[in-house]
Amino acid sequence: MSSHTPKRLSMEDRILWNRVARTTEPLKGKMLEEASEPTDETMAELSRLVAKDTGSKTPAGPTLKEAPQPKAHPTRRIDKPTHTKLARGRLALEGRVDLHGLTQPEAHSLLLSFLSRAHADGVRHVLVITGKGASFGSDGVLRRAVPQWLATPPFSTLVSGIDEASRRHGGGGAFYIRLKRRHRSGM
Template sequence: MKRKRLTDEDRILWSRVARTAVPMKGKAFPDEALEPPPALAGKRQRPLAPAAEPNADMSAGPERHPRRLDAPTREKLAKGRLDIAGRVDLHGMTQGEAHILLLSFLRRAYQADRRYVLVITGKGSSGEGVLRRAVPQWLATPPFRAIVGGYEEAARHHGGGGALYVRLRRRGGGR
């Protein structure tokens, strides 16, 4: 019987769950349950390099930059007239973990032809959390630009300043 290998995303999620569990009396956590995935082992303490500003001019070719969502679209998302096809919560993750999980989540949503998703970053203890600042910068980098068409701060009941509505591009290069 062939064992399925865990993806980096699965390892991140399992690690988060394992940290919340209390071992049975006389038992201990297996060491591998709390180890970071190999791809993240060197990144746990180092922050990711800052990306260019979302609206910065990057004349590196025909790549399109994510724009802000227009007001009517944001309003429709806030009022539930446009469907939020998925959500991902990045609370409590390191930048490395959050980056891998976000890219994987957005790629899967894009492949499934989902249009709007909610990304929950949290606000941080002082209102300017690390992920709250980092995610918009990531969305302007090449791996994300190819699939993200726009983003905007979410409505209060969807997380407000600690969450973003993200519009994914249409497959096949439309608009």
């Protein structure tokens, strides 16, 4: 008889599950369990773990909202020939993540998790969908925030270029991201 230990959900999976769970109704006679949003302590722990994984030394105290902004390194635009190949489908987008409907802390952690995993897998080009943010007169909080995040650590250690996606891939509501090449370790 084998002993099965349940797999713990990653932060990305929990955020996604909470989004799905909010759209459902409980069966008759069943109580709705409130899916809690990540607490400030959870987000601080996530930030600490991410910092530990990327090698930076950030204290576990401040949350994403309270943390002082790290020094930004301007992220370069993707070169025109590569952008054209991506737009026409001649160069594959090896991954995509949709940040629609997420709060800034949720989107930040999901994006970092996604890009870290893609970089570790040797992926070079991905699509990040933020939405245009045209509702309620907004100009798109995530649309403005994502390029700023990508210019700061730990994102800047993963990303080598960013550019607005072509109309075919979402236009002003999405970005092409080029990830840096993974350094091969000598085995």
